[in-house]
Structure formats: C-alpha cells, structure tokens
Amino acid sequence: MIHVENLTKYYNTLCAVDQINFDIHKGEILGLLGPNGAGKTTTLRMLTGFLKPTTGSVRVKNFSIDQNALEIKKILGYLPESAPLYHDMLAFDYLNYIASIRGIDGSKKLERIRELSDICGLSSIMHQPIGELSKGYKQRVGLAHAMMNDPEILVLDEPTSGLDPNQIVEIREIIRKIGKEKTVILSTHILSEAEATCDRVVIINKGKIVADDSTETLKQSAGGQAVVNLSLENAGYDIVEKEITDVEGVTGVTKIDETNGILKVKIFCKNDNDCRGKIYNRIKRTDWVIMEFYQEAQSLENIFRELTKEN
Amino acid sequence: MQQVIHIFKKEFSTYFISPIAYIVISIFLLVTGWFFFTTFFLNDQANLRYFFNMQPIILSFIIPAVTMKLFSEEMNIGSYETLLTLPVTSLDVVLGKFFAALAFCAAMLLPTLAYPISVSFLGDLDFGPVIGGYTGVILLGGAFSAIGLFASSLTRNQIIAFIIGMAICFSLTMIDKMLFFLPSSLLGFFSYLGAGYHFQNISKGIIDTRDILYFVSISFIGLYAANLSLKVKN
Secondary structure, three states, X not given: OEEEEEEEEEEOOEEEEEEEEEEEOOOOEEEEEOOOOOOHHHHHHXXXXXXXXXXXXXXXXXXXXXXXXXXXXXXXXXXXXXXXXXXXXXXXXXXXXXXXXXXXXXXXXXXXXXXXXXXXXXXXXXXXXXXXXXXXXXXXHHHHHHHOOOOOEEEEEXXXXXXXXXXXXXXXXXXXXXXXXXXXXXXXXXXXXXXXXXXXXXXXXXXXXXXXXXXXXHHHHOOOXXXXXXXXXXXXXXXXXXXXXXXXOEEEEEEEEEEOOEEEEEEEEEOOOOOHHHXXXXXXXXXXXXXXXXXXXXXXXXXXXXXXXXX | OHHHHHHHHHHHHHHHHOOHHHHHHHHHHHHHHHHHHHHHHHHOOOOOHHHHHOHHHHHHHHHHHHHOHHHHHHHHHOHHHHHXXXXXXXXXXXXXXXXXXXXXXXXXXXXXXXHHHHHHHHOOOOHHHHHHHHXXXXXXXXXXXXXXXXXXXXXXXXXXXXXXXXXXHHHHHHHHHOHHHOOHHHHHHHHHHOHHHHHHHHHOOOOOHHHHHHHHHHHHHHHHHHHHHHHHHO
C-alpha cells in the first residue's frame, strides 16, 4: 500500500530523518514510536506530502508523492499533531467546509457529518467555535476532519493526546474498527497505546529505524529476561537472597524496599521457562509469609528504553 | 477551480465572523468620508476626483491589514498543515484567498457608492470618471491584495506581514511623486512603475490597456511570488 524508500529529511544541517525504509500493507495498523525529536512527525509529514523529502521516495498505491500528490491527498486522511484547526469557525461550519473540499456534495454531506458526529461524539459541540473547545473535543473534531472522506489511509499524529481515559478507550476502539478495512498509521509516545492498538510497530530513534516488527515478536526477542516481584513478611534479605538465588533459572535478586517488616525484592529469571513454581516451592519450606507475588509483564517499555537509550 | 471557490467562500465568510472586518470597514469609511467632505464644498465642483485621488494612499494601509492574516495566522496556529494536506494545490489556496481579499475590498467600497449618488443630487455629476474611478480602485485593490498576500506568506507574524505589505504598497504609490531628484532620462521608467501614476489615468475616466496591464501584472507577480514562497517553505 505504502512504500517508503531511503526517505531522508534535512532541516538545514540537522538530519531529522535518515534513510528510512519500510512498507505498510493494506489493513494494517502501524504504530510509529520514538522519543521526542526522533523524527516521527517529520516522517508522517513527508508521507502526507506536506513536507518534501530531501532525498528518497514515498509511493502510495501506484502514485508517487512528487508527481501525483493530489491523487494521494484524495485517498488519505491526516490528523496533524494537536489538531490545528481554524479557531473562529464553528465545528459544524468547519466540517461542512472540509466536506465541500473533499467533494462530498449536497444531501450526502449532511449525512456524512451526522455520521461522523456520532462516531466521534460531537453532537453537543457542533455549534461552538473551535477555539472555545477543550483539547479533547478539538482532537475529536480533528479526527472527524481526517475521516471525512472515508479515506483508504488514515494518518494520525498522536491521536489520543489530550483526551481523558474514557475517550482514549473510545478512540482506540474507533481506530481498531477502521483498521480492519483501512490502513492506519499512528504515531505515539504512549507505549501501552501502541501495544493495545497496533499490529506492527516501527521504533525510530534519531531519524533511524531501530526496530520494525509486530508487538508480539518484539516482546519475545527483547532481553530474554522475566522479572518477578515478591513481598515477604518475617524474612531477612540476606537469607532470602541466598535461598532464591539457589533456585534453578534465577539469575539475580535485588532488594527494592524493606519497611514495617515487609521485604520487597525483584527476582530476575530466564525468560524461556516460568520459574515461579520453583520459587514458590522453595518459599513453602520456610516460615516466610507471602504478601505479594507476581511476574511483571515484559512490556514494550523496556524494549523501547533498551533500543532508544543514549549512548 | 471548484476548490478555489470553496476556499474563497470560507475565507470571505471568515472575514465577517470576526469583528476585524467591521472595524476595518468603519475606519476606511470614516477616513475617506472625512477627507473627501472637508474639501468637497470648498472646491465647489460636483466630482469625486479627491475621493479617488486619495485611494492609493489609504488602500496601501488598509489592504495589507486585510490580507495580513491570510497566511500568517494559518502558519501560526498550524492549520496550514491541515489545509495543504487536503486535496488542494498551493495555487488553489493562493487564488481562493486572493479572491476573498478582493471581494472584501469590493464590499468595503460598496457603501461609498452613496457619495456619487449624493453628489449627483448636488450638481451635474459626470459618471464616466466615476465608473473609471471604481474600476481603478478595484484593480488597485487587486494589485495590493496580491502584494499583501505575498507578504503574509513570508512570515507567521501578522504584524511583520502588515509592515512588509504596507511598505511595498506605499512605495509603489509614492514612487512617481519622488522623482524630482532623478535625471530626466530615468523619469519615464520610474514613473511607469508607480501605482499612483497609472491609477490617476484610470480615475480620470481614461481606461487605457497599459494601465490595466500594469495592475494585472502587479497582481500576477504578487500571486506568483506568494505561490512560490509557499512551495519553497516545504
């Protein structure tokens, strides 16, 4: 669907995006992750034709962004970062204007605006100036704007920023629903969001791709370490460390905290076998009281930090 | 072309949503009305020559104020990005905004039609120069709008856009009045550059293709430069 080849962007001498390559297939939800200033927004701006790449090419379907920018813009919906919209227009007038530009005419126009207002929950603010809306509502108007022509490709730059938790869940649901038939590209710095919505994740750091895989594969390949948290009453750290380190598969133990007679430790295990059973069997023999005992889910966060840390 | 019309409609109606339009129109009417009628009865002539003569100076202040927000505001709030990722070309945007500014200029002139009407009751008004004058003002408004649009495309700061636009328009207006220190061989060339020189011909009722060509070319150059500056930005 989208083919990106050797895409590079320089701002004067600053290299924002450095020779990136990736393909996006139809019906895929792709998450673009990266720390601040990694080049996420610049990449998306080049995909949408807003910025011209310094070198490299973007092809959408069979169109090239240099020659057929207009065709690409027709099948693409874009929500820029923080939804910059005209402040003094009413939400309805704005959507009406976008519908006209998108070539939706007459009776269909009102129908489409009503449909989007239901999807994005806009009916109560349709007749307020956009400048007076809260950030969350502005974001939703922006989303309605991006989805106006039922685009084949939806590009969203940090779509859930500024939304409350309920709205975030709603928006994610919308994105997943759209992603079943359409191609969605979203950038985010919230990793749990990428984990919850995306089929595939591309992690960018300093303008370069450092990982490009499904969230599942990424998690499996990373580190190879599982972390178990354990809180015990009636136990001393020295003896706990000695006993637990002895368990097969455990590679290390560190003390987190010891207050009110409760000792908290982190246990690092090899990822390939679950060693919780063995740890429990060892504890059973002692007179320690287990207050907490759980394995940390190996999250994208660790992987992300691993891949993007400063050297 | 369809897109130009949509953008034009949106821009034109946006002018009248905010109070700026009404303020600008009021100031324009107040200033022109004041200057025109303070001398009108002293001259004791039933014509609008003084009204039209001051238009280049007044418009070189008013038009940049009208056009300054067209691109600067969009760049400042970022809506420029949403606009250019819609299926429109930068030329569509430039033309839509230009015609909106020109239409606003026409809307601003509409109430001044009361002057020729009231003057025609006072004396025998020759309508030739009046029609010529209004044609000239619209052409002048178009040229200045294109310049203002170009100035606005240069910066995200509206005040800077206003000052650049005003400086260019004002220089074009004044250039043929500043020629007394130039050698006479250059006189013709520089006076031909002046907007005031061409405007005076038209406002006398003489519609000469050279003058029309001058204003149309200035508009064209302004629009071309604005379009170019948008393209270079990305």
